[in-house]
Amino acid sequence: MHLLFLFLLFPTVFSLNQEGLILQQVKLSLEDPDSSLSTWNSQDDASPCRWHGVSCDKNSSVTSVDLSNANLAGPFPSAICRLPNLSHLSFSNNSITSPLDIRACKSLETLDLSQNLLTGEIPRTFADLPSLTSLDLSGNNFSGDIPASFANFEKLEILSLINNLLDGAIPPLLGNITSLKMLNLSYNPFPPGRIPPELGNLTNLEVLWLTECNLIGEIPDSLGRLTRLVNLDLSFNNLAGPIPRSLGALTSVVQIELYNNSLTGAIPVELGNLKSLRLLDASMNRLTGSIPDELCRVALESLNLYENDLEGELPESIALSPNLYDLRIFGNRLSGELPRDLGVNSPLRWIDVSDNGFSRELPAGLCARGELEELLVIRNSFSGVLPEGLGDCRSLTRVRLAYNRFSGRVPAGFWGLPRVSLLELVNNSFSGEVEKTIGGASNLSMMVLTNNEFTGSLPEEIGGLEKLNELSAGGNKLSGPLPDSLMSLLELGTLDLHGNRFTGELSPKIKSWKKLNELNLADNEFSGKIPDEIGSLSVLNYLDLSGNLFSGEIPVSLQGLKLNQLNLSNNRLTGNLPPSLAKEMYKNSFLGNPGLCGDIKGLCGSADEAKSKGYAWLLRSIFVLAVMVFVAGLAWFYFKYMAFKKARAVERSKWTLMSFHKLGFSEHEILESLDEENVVGSGASGKVYKVVLTSGETVAVKRIWTGSVKETEDDTDPEKGERSGSVQDEAFEAEVDTLGKIRHKNIVKLWCCCTTRDCKLLVYEYMPNGSLGDLLHSSKGGTLGWETRFKIILDAAEGLSYLHHDCVPAIVHRDVKSNNILIDGDYGAKVADFGVAKVVDLTGKAPKSMSVIAGSCGYIAPEYAYTLRVNEKSDIYSFGVVILEIVTRKRPVDPELGEKDLVKWVCSTLDQKGVEHVIDPKLDSCYKDEISKILNVGLLCTSPLPINRPSMRRVVKMLEQIGGGDEESLNKTRSGKLTPYYYEETSDQGSVA
Template sequence: MELLTGMLVLVAFLLSPLPSLSLNQEGLYLERVKLSLADPDSALSSWGRNPRDDSPCSWRGVECDPRSHSVASIDLSNANIAGPFPSLLCRLENLTFLTLYNNSINSTLPDDISACQNLQHLDLSQNLLTGTLTPALADLPNLKFLDLTGNNFSGDIPESFGRFQKLEVISLVYNLLDGTIPAFLGNISTLKMLNLSYNPFLPGRIPPELGNLTNLEILWLTECNLVGEIPDSLGRLAKLVDLDLALNNLVGAIPSSLTELASVVQIELYNNSLTGDLPTGWSNLTSLRLLDASMNDLTGPIPDDLTRLPLESLNLYENRLEGSLPATIADSPGLYELRLFRNRLNGTLPGDLGKNSPLRWVDLSNNQFTGEIPASLCEKGELEELLMIYNSFTGQLPDGLGHCQSLTRVRLGYNRLTGKVPPLLWGLPHVYLLELTDNFLSGEISKNIAGAANLSLLIISKNNLSGSLPEEIGFLKSLVVLSGSENKFTGSLPESLTNLAELGSLDLHANDLSGELPSSVSSWKKLNELNLADNLFYGNIPEDIGNLSVLNYLDLSNNRLSGRIPVGLQNLKLNQLNVSNNRLSGELPSLFAKEMYRNSFLGNPGLCGDLEGLCDGRGEEKNRGYVWVLRSIFILAGLVFVFGLVWFYLKYRKFKNGRAIDKSKWTLMSFHKLGFSEYEILDGLDEDNVIGSGSSGKVYKVVLSNGEAVAVKKLWRGMSKECESGCDVEKGQVQDQVQDDGFQAEVETLGKIRHKNIVKLWCCCTTRDCKLLVYEYMPNGSLGDLLHSCKGGLLDWPTRYKIIVDAAEGLSYLHHDCVPSIVHRDVKSNNILLDGDFGARVADFGVAKVVDASGKPKSMSVIAGSCGYIAPEYAYTLRVNEKSDIYSFGVVILELVTGRLPVDPEFGEKDLVKWVCSTLDQKGVDHVLDPKLDCCFKEEICKVLNIGLLCTSPLPINRPAMRRVVKLLQEVGAENRSKTGKKDGKLSPYYHEDASDQGSVA
């Protein structure tokens, strides 16, 4: 009986369903795909065998058809996976949807992608794909959506793309396509969206054949290097909703056929070279909401039918339109944005402008309008910005503006306005900018200004405003700029002004203000400019002014101030100081007893110092006393001279470096374990050991007792580091900060970081007058010296490639691995040093800056950097972040590829970046590459050249991060390794080991 029971249990077990330990075929394919990809964030951790399910339908990003249970969709967006495109996915027979958006899919797009026969949606945007577009994409018969935005595809658009059968969307934005926009794209009759913006195409016209795309809804060709006229055929795009041809070089008139686009909502034609009058017929565009034809050369009047449209945006600035603004523009019931600035428009504005339209943004600046400002501008109570600077408006400001609670920005300067400012206008609660400068306005500042809680910029200079400044100004906690110069203000400064902690500029010069200056101004911690010249102030200069650490402009001239000059003023770093023509007395502080400051103190009879023109009020007795003192000085000087000759003869050998070195007064600060003392360093500072010199000091090679060498940078106090000769930004000399700041930055930066591609700072030695920085010695000097000297032949392409990858890893470490990140600010070939094996180290951190936690660009007081390497936005905005370094690094790449200097008389007014771009366009790549490089490496050199051009993009947003630059450079080497492999048991010269010593912030 027991035997029978056991047999029954065994049979039941054998007949019961077992847990699945195997995957179906699609699961096996996906498992192999997972193995082919790098997955640092374990995004594919769910891609594995499940004892309860033999299909991959429950895996992350995988969706299956509910009927066939086969994989239909894969979405791995933002998964941080890397590797080549997984062609194995094309074996999923029912796959229709595939997106790998925002990953690191690299290499080239393979031809066998044509095996994805059922694919309808393919999104590979924001990856690292390179090479040319494969013609095989057109062999996908069911493809409707193709997005390859934000990769590095280059070359031409393949001719096969004209054969797409069902394609509705194609986006190739932000690539490196460098052919022209082909006419055969007009054959894709199913196309609804064509987006080719932001590619470095060769100059070319808009193909008229695009007018055949009758189903097209979006045509986006921004910054595509388009030339010629806009073809009339675009008027046939009856379903077009968005037309964007901005940022090109289009010429000629706007074709009247565009007014036949009945469905269009948005037309953007800004920043071209369009001419002629605006066409008529705009009333046909009943759906139009935005028209932007700014930054062109348009002329003539604004058509009446355009003003009758229910526009949401009208933007026609920077043209040369003529004639009066038509009165019918006031009849547009939906018009809420009117931008017509920088034209030659004239005449008066319609009296009821804004009466029937909910205007929000009005900008009519830089025209020739006359007459009064319409009182109805804010009739609907929605006006936010009113900008009318640089016109010839007359009359009074309308009282209605004072009731416009929605206003945030008001600029009415540089007109001929008269009368009093409406009292309520001073106190609008949301206005942050109120500019009324250079008019003929009169009256007082109303006490209603207390209600302007958001006011940041109050600019009312050059008017006829009078009365005293109200105490209520001190309630404006957000006020940054108060500019009221050249008015008729009287009375004393209100004590409440000292409450303005955000105040950065206070300019009230050329008024009739009087009284004493506020005694306590310690709250003005952010004050950068203080100009109270040409008033009637009296009393002492407050001692507290010497504590305003960021003040660099101080003008108190032409007042009645008395007493001594505060000694604390010597603590300030002033670019402008003027206290002349007052009643100051006493001795001049020693720091100011220099010829450069003489004009700053003239006109103060009681003020004395060693400067010509001071102490004019002293009598002849004082002069006789001076004669006696001078005689004594001459006698004493003679004795000193005699003894000095003897002393010099005995000691001159110890003064070869220009200064005596007292070893007992040196302070040593080490950053690594040292095998030497400061005395060994000091003994080696001999002129025979100098290996370099500059405006900040000298560099010595010092051989230690153990046989090792170090490099010693000797900095003298008070010297400044300036840009290389010939550096010129906006006709002004580029200069850096004082050397003390450079020493501090160098120590704080290099003393904390450890990385194999950052030069090692062993220690620093300091004394009162001299500072020494001791680095590891780099036998091959700097990349710039070697590359541009007769020894440049030593740098073959494999060596240059190794150098640029090393330098990129060093900068990537600064930008991405240091917390907070560090911006070098002076990346150049002379600051990349080479060891005995031509390994590269990034050096010279004298102007480096730490990026704040917000990641926002930091504003510098002056430009730092070297000519030819400075990013365009940094030179003009003084905003610095990692993108500035990336531009400079791109210039170094171009130096290595071309063998040319960043600036050269041969370039004319161009720098290296512009020379490379223009030469590529006009003569081809062979005229750019360094002829000393072996032509067998041409393909790899061209790829690195493309990376350099990407890094030097004029728009910072288009420049890749340094971490991505490293990946791109390593991929060039990886591709070469796959072709060359190992030769004769040695690694290919492109082989570059991963950094084992990543280092960290100390």
């Protein structure tokens, strides 16, 4: 009947053979929005061998069908099993759903159904396929147990069940599949359980991946019988006990990954027998002891033992490993000196021995092979001078020597290394001058020389560093005027030269520093006037010129700056304070300037007294006249004042205050500060003001105009379109209803709201670092280290998880984007702007379809755009875009991306060029693995099908596992202690904005 139906439907293809008609039936059963099967209509050939994805044998019989990445949808087409000689079948990365009936595919040898939408238990019938050698079911939603029938496989060599929802124990019966060469069960929510010792029976096994499988207990000795094993990965579990000595029998192993467990004891000397070993990563455990000499003699390429409790000296024999290119042992208790021949016999590229107790001088041959890229030795006790050879190491990109005891002159060639982007020499005893060779450091973006003994002046050649973003050299003995060429550094964001002996005047050319946000010249000998041009530095938020010899008046232009820190104390300034700076809160900013006057108690000092005495005679002369005028005008003033007070009371009575927290201020204090000079932003609904209260606390006030009349330029938003007065009212009500009831550390706090007939005010906690969007896409964005970006991602995820899972009823934000994630002073993130938020009703149903699209271009989930239906999955898609935005530092919609949005650009670039071309090049390459994992989370959240997107609670769990695992590790990370993925927080502080 099926064939008759096909003949009636396709009367023009009678020439097709039986297998072509079967494939036609398969096509009919699938949705094909991209027309990937358009060639499956050929009328020219009797067989389908030229069709897309189809391969045949010499007898024109179909042997292989590969429809991976074809965007097909629908139930698994069981009709395809009627192809008698089909041996290879792949539907990888489509939207194939259950039921999965595979029993008739008796000829199959390889089956790839990875990255689909298959659900339920894994069918037992897979084991009935007698020729099956490869089975890949990764990236689906299978649950339950691994079928007991799998013990019956006779030829299976590859079994991959990565990233499903399997929640039964890992069965010992897998040890019966002795033909296996690869077993991958990673990223499944198995219940806590031990590694079955029976896996030691898989003597043909070459790859064993059990990453994040909730494993507990000790690693069984039986794994030592896997003599053909090449790759062993047991990372991200809760394994305890010692590393088994039996692993020394894995003579073929190339890579062992045991990181993020709770392993104890010493590294077994037997691992020194592994002559093929290239990478050993046992970081984030509780190991003790030192590195065995025997291990250092194997052909290691990468040795990662950071964040353990290793003690003792690093053995000289480590320098004998001929292939060692990656040495990361930071965060331990190692001492002594580094091996003297380190780098001489191996092509070292990355060295990180930070946070240990190493001493003596650095080995002279670290860059003997000319391949050293990163040298990180922070927080040790190294001493002596830098090896001259480092001055010729042109491969170096990052140098961090902070918090040691180095001394002497820095080699001249070291200043001008062409590829170095970060040079950090903080807290040492380096001396000598900054050499003129600095002009050759064309890639330098951060130079941090703080707290050393450098002398002399800054060379003119420093003006050639076009990429320089930060120059910090405080606490030295530098002198002379600032070189004129310094004014040509257009990318300069931080200039910190405090505590030196600089002289001369500040040039008006300072106005060229348009991206400068921190200027600290305190405690020098600068003189002359403070240039008016400082007021044109629009992004400047930190200004400290204290302890100098500046004279003249304070420029009025400083009133236009939005400063978080201002200090002009202890100079020779005179005259009156600019009006907006003459406030008590700024008092300490002006002390020590005897000639400076203003409405602040304590200013003018003895000068006030002298003037007071000098004019005493005049005061006495007019005293009598003043009394007469006073008496005459007292009555008039009284009546006028009472009238004014009454009018004021009427005006204030119009405002209604609703508070959501205990307040230390009144609405009157807020209203008096709503001046244009305090505006820090504007958007679709009104303006945002920064208000500094008399208590010293700062709040943000959003002023929303209501009524039917539209605002001018502030009332239209390119992302949301024009809003009428009624929509403004709805936004206000949504904001109040949402933020007034919820409390969470990652949701912006709403202090109170004030309303009148024509205007509404929302008073929030003030976030000094603004929005993530502004921060990420400003000049400061490139200096945001990965640990800071990860913290922002995790904080925002926890805030959204609270809205989706902990609020009753649940709340859908509907406008998740980087501009609605605000950043506090510690770079913590808080979700904000709930003007379009909606709740999910108590039955669990999402809000009904919206009449208009809420959200911002580039962040809107595809199904929302054409159905106008919104639920938690829409927020998750938008959050995924934010993750991609943070990783790539590209806007969701940007001319740079061509006709693609950010999601499509990331996917296509990954396929065509690889992950290196997606990640922000400003990020440290040592975090590539973690960044790639976070990138995958973002792609998972932006899956086109909502069912494929994880819940926000699951997203938070994945992020915590990537960033440190258990809560104890997470707390350590947040407190600034080391974890391998967050190591930048301590070992790489220079990259943190």
